[in-house]
Amino acid sequence: MKNSDNPWKTIPAEDYEAHMGNPLVGQLQALGYITREVLNRYHPNRFMMLGCCTGNGFEHVNPEITKQVIGVDINPDYLKIAGKRYGAKIPELKLFCLDLNEDWLPELEVDLVMGGLILEYVDPEKTAVQVQKVLPTGGIAVFVIQQTGNSSFVSPTGIKSLEALGAISRELDPHEVQSVFEACYFELQELQEMNLPGNKKFIRLVFEKI
Template identity: 30%
Template sequence: MKNPWEEIELSDYENHMKLDSVKQLQFLNVMMKNQFNSYPIKTVMILGIAGGNGLEHINTDKIQKVYGIDINYRYLEKCIERYGNLNGVLECICADLTNKNIMLPHVDMVIANLLVEYIGYQCFQNVIMQIRPLYVSCIIQINTNDSFVSDSPYIHVFDGLNEVHHQMQEDELTVIMKNMKYYLMSRKEQILSNGKILVQLDYRQ
């Protein structure tokens, strides 16, 4: 059975995320700039890279390699097309992070924005234990109502995500990271106009 993310068009996802009533694409872009520039890293892996939102902030004088991971190969094709300036730096890998036998390269930092919600704590733990980065930066969404998808004209595009969505708890994620010897260094939050909250949690080994 296909993962529902393989069925969602990138244009629908991005148009939903950038609506004035949602604005997650814009806020994530700004937050990713901070993620790329806060720590002394040369290699970074972005889990669930989609169309590459935020990649324009990569400073190639500092970051020598960027791995973009996604389950939807069409997202990765668009990502490569958009960021031709990162040729030789950006390498996209089509992979299912829920696969226990997944093999991924080592990097200095893993970025997982609105990603853990769709693979669950255990799969995320497996991925981190295999990559063993020095830094892990996660952005999770705290929902203030019953729906994890913001209301928009595109809302029914995301109906299938109910099958794979896991409700996130900030404290639980931090405990799981601590069990892997990753300790919380920094916490930032961004309150959205629809009441949802984006929380950035940075951990160091």
């Protein structure tokens, strides 16, 4: 798919947040909660969020501990909002608008990479290679993927703009994700499930670069 055709570039931020924060979905809250847990556990000095959208979870960054935060997303409007919301609180907030399927991450190093519901929309192999390049040995990568049970991948909240995502998302098998990252010299440290409304689940995979 051409970058310009990606439906993520046309979904208004308010639609995304209304959908994900709807109590029938509850995923904005769940991803924020996971980000808080991850930051509290690993205390990264440099933190990168892939598919950061409007910065959900950045409210849990303690700038005394996490000096640098890198956010990456394909939609420039989401990044503008993230910058407005968190730029003052996180002095070293750097936001990069790029397509993880086509572009390369900037040449920098971070201690922790996180991606909540991004692998479903990108090439996991290319993403694993990208993550491998920005993490030193011992660096941590945390990915959250969704398992839908018998329901549709995009929950029906009545918000029309989100419906286009059904055509570009694909549900991933956690063991497939594990194999892809192991092929890039990552070791699985943890695989954890979290129940969500609507019979869905999040799977959190934590990898260490070896």
